[in-house]
Amino acid sequence: MNAERPPSTTLVQNAESRHWWKRWWRRLPPARQDRFATLAPLLAVLLFLLAIAVAITYLRLEELDREQEAVTRDVEYAQQRLRLRLLERQEQLMRVAREISDRAIEASEFEFQADALVSQFPELQAISWIDARRNVIAVHASPSAPARMQRLPGSTLTVSETDGSFELARDLSQPVYSRPLAEDGAIPSLIVQVPLTAQGRFAGTVMGEYSIDGLLRFGIPPEVMARYAVALMDDRDRVLAGSLQSPNSVLRLLPWSDQPLEHAVPVSPVGNGLILKAQGYRTSKDIVGTGFFWVVGALSALTVWMLLGTWRHTRRRVQAQQALVAETNFRRAMENSMLTGMRALDMQGRITYVNPAFCSMTGWTEAELVGRTAPFPYWPDEDQELLTARLEDELNGRSTPGGFEVRVKRRDGSIFDARMYVSPLVDPNGQQTGWMTSMTDITEPKRIREELSASYERFTTVLESLDSAVSVAPLGSDEMLFANKMYRLWFGTRGQGHRELVELAGNQPGPAADDGDAVDAFAGMPTDSLTDAGSENAEVFVPELGRWLEVRTRYLTWVDGRLAQMVIASDITVRRNAEEQAARQTERAQTASRLITMGEMASSVAHELNQPLTAISNYCNGMISRVQESRISQEDLLMALDKTARQAQRAGQIIQRIKAFVKRSEPNPSLSDVAVMVSNAIELADIELRRQQVRLTPYVAARLPPLMVDPILIEQVLINLLKNAGEAIIQAGRPTGYRTVELRVAPAREEEQDVVLFSVRDSGKGVPPEMIERIYEAFYSTKSEGMGIGLKLCRSIVESHHGRIRVENLYNGDEVVGCCFSFWIPVNSRLRPEAGETAPEPARPSDTERAR
Template sequence: MPPTTPEPPEPSAPPPRPRPRLRLRLRYRSVAAWTAACALALLLIGLAGQWAAVREANFQADSIRRAMEVHVLGLRDSAGKYSYLPFTTGLHPEVLAALAHPQDAAVKQRANLYIEEVNRQAGSDALYLSDLQGLTLAASNWNTPQSFVGESYANRPYFRDARAGRSGLFYGLGQTTGEPGLFISAPVRPDGGAVLGVVTVKVSLRQLQEAWTFVRDPILLTDARGIVFLSSVPTWMYRATRALSPTDVEGIRRDQQYGARTDFPLLPWQLERGGDQPGYLVRTSIGGKTRRFLAVDEPLPDLGWTLTVMGDHAEVDRARERTWMLGLLVAGVLLLGGLYWQLRERRFAEQRDARRDLELRVRERTHALDEAHAFRKAMEDSLLVGMRARDLEGRITYVNPAFCEMTGYGADELLGRLPPYPYWHPDDVPRHWHHYDAMMSGQPARSGFESRLRHRDGREVITMVYTAPLIDADGRHSGWMSSVVDITEQKRAELRQRQNDEQLQHAQRLASLGEMASTLAHELNQPLMALSNFASAAKAFAEQGNQALLVSSLDETMAQAQRSAEIVRRIRGFVRQRTVGTEDCAVAALVTNVIALLQGEMRQRQVRAEVRVPATLPPVRGDRVLLEQVLLNLLSNSLQAMQATPQDQRVVEIDAEVLDGRMRIRIADHGPGIDASLAEQVFAPFFTTKAGGLGLGLNICRTIVEAHRGRLSFADRPGGGTVFTLALEISPP
C-alpha cells in the first residue's frame, strides 16, 4: 500500500525514524535470508551429488561383479573341461606300452595314432606323452613340422608337478610353437602305483581373447607374479602390475613361461584407492586418450590367476553432474515459487511493466523445465533395462528403446496395444495371462517373476519382470510401470553348470556302486540261500501235511523275499542320476538309510557303528539323495581307513547336534588318520591314496555341501583317526 503521511508530532514528542531507513533495513534482512537459503541449497545439492556418485560407484561395482561371475565361469569352463583328458589318456594300454618300450618305433607309432585321435575328438590344441626325464615319446602333432616328439619339457612346472604325482596347471608360450596356451598335466600311474610318465594337454584361450576384444571396458588376467598374459587391451600384454624380483625373473627364464621375454615393464597405470570405495581407480591412456576406470580384482586360487574387470568411471562423474543439474533445477523451481509469491503479494503495487517482467521470467523457467524433461527422456532412453508402462486398462503407454530391442518390436507397433501382446511366448500364454490378471487386480509379484518372451525373429528371451504402481502428479493410481531385465545368458550358464554337476555326481555314485558290488553280492546271497532253504522245508512240510510248519516256512520265505527287494530298492535309489529335489530331510533317517546300504560291508569288514543322532533334531533343507551320497562316501572312507585297525577297535562314531544355529554331523573313525603333508590335497580333484580310486569322492562331497550353503571339514581325532564334520543349514520353521 502507498505510504501515508504522518501527522506532525507535538513539539515535546521525539521525531519518528525516517521510513527510507526502515525499508533499507528490511531489504538487507530479505537479502540475508535469501543468501542463507541459497547457501543451504548449494550445500544440499553438493551433498546430493556426492551421494549420487557413491551410489553410482556401488552400482557400477555390482555390475562389474555380475560381469565377473560370467567371465569366471567362462575361465573355469575353459580350464576345467579338459582336466580329465590327461588322466584318462594315461590309462590306455597303448600309452602304457609306449612308456614300457620307448625304443620300439611300432609301439610309439601306435601311441601317436591313439593320442592324435583322442586330441581330435576332444578338440584340444595338443596332447602328448613324456617320460620321467621330460622327453616327449608320442604327440598328437607327430606328423607336423612343429612336432613335440623328441622335445624335452623337463623345465616346465607342469611336468615337475605331474612327475611328483600331482596334477599340473601352467599358462605360457609353447617352447616349440611359440603359441600361448594352458597346459594341464597328470601323472601316468596305473593302479595307483609309481609314476611312469606324464600326459599333458595344451588348451588355447584364443576364443576367450577374441571374445574380450568386443567388450566395452578393459578386462585382463594376471599370473601369480602379476604379469598380464591375457587382456582386451593389446598394449597391456606382458606388462606387470608390480616390480618383479630377481627370483621371479629367474623363475620365468628357467620355465621359459613367456619365451625369450624377460623384461616386463610396469603397466602405465596411476592407482587411486579410497577408503569406502569398492575396488580402486585406475588412470591410464588408451588410444591416446586419458581415461579413468573403476577396477575390481577377483583372485582365482585354483588356477593361480587374478581376473581384473574394469568399468568406465566417467559414469560416476556424470551421475554426480546429473544430480547437481537436477538439484539446481529443483532449487530454481523453488526460487521461482518464492519470487512468484513475492510478486503476487506486490501485484497491486507494481506497474504493468513489472508484471510483464514477471511473465517473461515464468516463460524462461518453463523453458528450463522443458529442457529438464528432454534431459530425463534422453536418460531413460539410454538405460539397458527395458521399461514398459501400461494404463489401468492394460494398454501400453510407454516403452524405452531397450525394451524394443529386447522384443524386436518398435515403439509404434507396441504403443496402444492391449493383451495378448505380440511378444508373449505362445507356449506360456496362460502364464502371461496369470501375471497380467494379478497385476490388474493390484497384486503384482513384489519380488519380480521370470517370464519367457518370443523375439520377433523367433528366438526365446528369458527375462525378470518387476512391476510397481504408476502414480500421477495428483497422487492417483494411473497404471503400472514394469522394468524388464534380460537374463537369457545367465539362465544358459546356470543350466550348463547344473548339467556338469549332475554328471560328476552320477560318475561318483557309479564309482561307489562298483566298490559296493562285492558287498551287494554277499548281502543278497544270505536272503537267497534262506529262500531256498525255507522253500525246501515248505515242500517237505506240505508232503507231511504239517500245516502249522508249512505256514511258518512260507511266512519266512516272504520275509526273505521282501528283504532282498529292500536291498535292491536301496541300491537302485542310490544309482539314480535324477533326484526328487529340495525337501526337508530328517538327519536320523539319512543316517539310517546310509547305514542300511553299508550294513553288508560293515559285517564283512567287522566294523560296528555307534550312532548318537537324536530323533528330535530339526530337519535340514536339501536334496535327500545327494546328502545320502555325501554320508555314504564319508562312511565308506572310514570303513576302508580301519583295515589295519585291531578288530575290537573298529568302530565308526556318528553323532549330530545343533550348534550356533547350524546342524553339525560328525563321522569319526579309529584309523591311522591323514598325513599332515597331504591335508591340503584331500579335497583336490583326482587326488586319491586308494589303489584304483578316481579321486573324485571328497571333491564331489565338498561341491554338494557347498551347493547346499554348507561346509565340509576334517580334523585329527584325539587318540587316533579322523573326524569329518558336515555343517548344514536348518530348515526354516
C-alpha cells in the first residue's frame, strides 16, 4: 500500500510542472525566442486555414450526397410514373384483347377503340390486330406515326418487325414487350404483344407500338425533366430519346473525381431493354461558400505573408541594432584612441562634444568643457581677441580649408602650438547642426620644420655666397657636369668657359689614340695617376671678362666612373692690380686662394632637404583629410605619424650625410633590395600623385638581384622622376582618365653588362627637342617655378652608381603622347660597402606587393 504524499510535495511538483516551460523559454537565446514567437502565430494561421478548408470540404460533400439522393429519388419516381403509364396502356390493350377473344367486337369496332386510345395517349403510335398467322386483320395508326407503322389490313408481319415478341407472347400466353427497335434513321419504338385466345388456343395478338420519345415526353414528370437531363437508353447505352450532357458539363460529385451526379434504372415491365437515366445539370457554383473560402484563404495567406515580413523585418532590425552597437563601439573606441583632438560646436558656439584626445591635450575634462561658451578655458589670455575673431569666422563659415595655427593653453598654464581644421557638422537629414573642429599638436613638427628651414637657408646662403667659379666637365667634352652660380654668371651654362679656362691654364691632356669608348673619349687613360696627382694653379687673363683669374685644376673620377676635370676660378683682378702698383708688396704677398668643394653640394642640399619636408607636409595633409572624413583607423594614423617622424629624422640625418659627403665625396653604398627601394619611393610620391588625381601603375619584376647602391639616393631619384611625371601631366591639362604614370623595374642588358632598368612613363606633352640637351644642366628647368636642380641631381646620383640616365619622348604618329625617363644601375657594381655592412634580408612579401 503506497503512502499518501504530503500536500506540500504535491503543490511543489505542480508548480514545477507549470513553470518548467518558463524556465525553458528564458534559457533560449533572443534570436530563437523571436523565431518561436513568430512561428506560433504562423502555425495558428495555417491551422485555422486548414480547419476552414476541412469544414468547407465537409459541407460540400454533404451537399453533394444530398443532391445524389435527390437524383436517385427523382429517377425512381419518374420510373414509377412511366411504369404505371405503361401498365395502364397494357390494361387497356388487354381489355380490347378480351373483347376480341370473346368476339364482342369486330374489326370496325376495334379500329374505333384503337383510334380512341391513340388519340388519348400520344405515346401510343399504332394498335394492330394480328391473327395467329401474322396477318394484319385491323390496324389504326396515328397520323404522326412513321411509315413502317402505317400497315394495311391483310398484310403479313415479318419476324424482324416484331423482334421475336410475337412468338414469345404466343409461348408465354401473357403480354410481352419487345426490345427497343432503333433502326438506322428510324424513330425508336417499343412494341407490346397482348395474346388472344379462342377456346384455349392462341388466336393472335393485339400489338401496341409506342414511340419511345413519346414515352419520355408524356411519361416522365415535368418537374423531373426540368431538373435533370433525362434520356431513355437501350442495354447498349444508346440514347433512344432525350439527351445527356457532355462530360465537361456534367455535375460531378467532387471537383477532382470523374464520377458524375447521375442515376439509371430499368423501366419495368419492359425490363433491362429500356433504361431510364438522369444526370444532374451543372448549376452555378456556390459563390458564397467558394467566395468565403477564397476570402478566408487570401486573408490567411496575407496574414502569413505579413507574419513572415514582420519576422524578416524583426531579424533585419535586430541585425541592424547589433551592427549599430558594434559600429558605435568601434567609433567610440576609435575616437578614444585617436591622437587628434575633436571638438563639436553648435550653431551658437557652445561646445557639445570633445573626445579624450582633446581633453588630454588641454588638461580639462569633458564635463568641464561641454556646455561652455567663449572664451574657452584653454585660450591664452593674450590671444583672447584673436581667438574670438577666429571663432566668429568659424561660426560664420569663413574658416580656411587648409586650417590655421593657434596657441593653446593647458590646464597647468603651459602653451603649445596646434593646427585646427573646421568643417560643417551635418546631421543625417542634411541639416547643419554645428561645426566640427579637429586639433593636432604641431609643436614638435613645427620646431623640426623651423630647424630644417634654418639649416637649408644656411647652406643656401653659403653656396650662393661663393665668389669663385667652380665647374666640372668630362675631358674633351662640352657637357657640363657641375657649375655654381659664379660660373654661370661669368660663362653661362655651356662648357666653353670651362674648356677656355683649361686651355688658358695649359692643363688639357690629349685623348688616347684608340677611341674605344663612345661615351668617354679618354677611356683607357691612367686615371689613378691623374687623380692622385696634386692640383695645379695658374693665373690667366680672360679677355671676355676683363678679369684676372686664378685657375686651379684637378683631375677626379666622376660619380659615374668617368674621368673629369674640376676647375676653380677665383677673381684675382684686384690683387693683380695691386701687384702691378706695388711690385715689392707683390713679391711678399702670398696667393690667397680657396679650394671650394662645396659647389658640388649645392643641388644635393637643396633637393635632399626639400624631400623630407615635402614628405612631412604630404603625410600631415593626408592624415588631416582622412581624419576629417573619419576614414582613418588608429593603426593607419600611428603608421602615418611614425613615417612623419622618420622623415623628420631623415631630414636631421641629411645634415650628417652632408658632412660625411664633404669628407668623402662618395655615396654610402650597401647591398639593397630593389623592391623595398621602389616601395619606399612609391609611398612618398603616391601622396602627391593622388592629390593631383594621377594614377600610378607600378610593376616590379620578381626575383631581382640586390644592388650595391645608396638606397636613399636611388629612392630620391625615383621620387623626383615620379613627381616630375605628375607635374608634366598636370601642365599638359590631361583629363582625369588619361592621367597615368607607369613605373617599371625589370632586368636588362646595357653596355655588355647585366643591369636593373628603372623607367618612368607619363602621359604629358613630353620635352621639347630643343631642351633635351640642356635638361640636365644645373639651375635649368622647363617649369616656370622649377629650381632646375632635380634632374641634375638625379643624373649625378645615377652616374655616381656607374649607371646612366636618359630621356625620350613617346610618339603616336607625329603627336607626342608622353615622355619616358629611364636609368639603369649595374648589378655587378664596382662600389663596395663600408666596413660592417652586410647584405640585407630579402624583402617581405607585403613590401614587395605594396611596391607592385
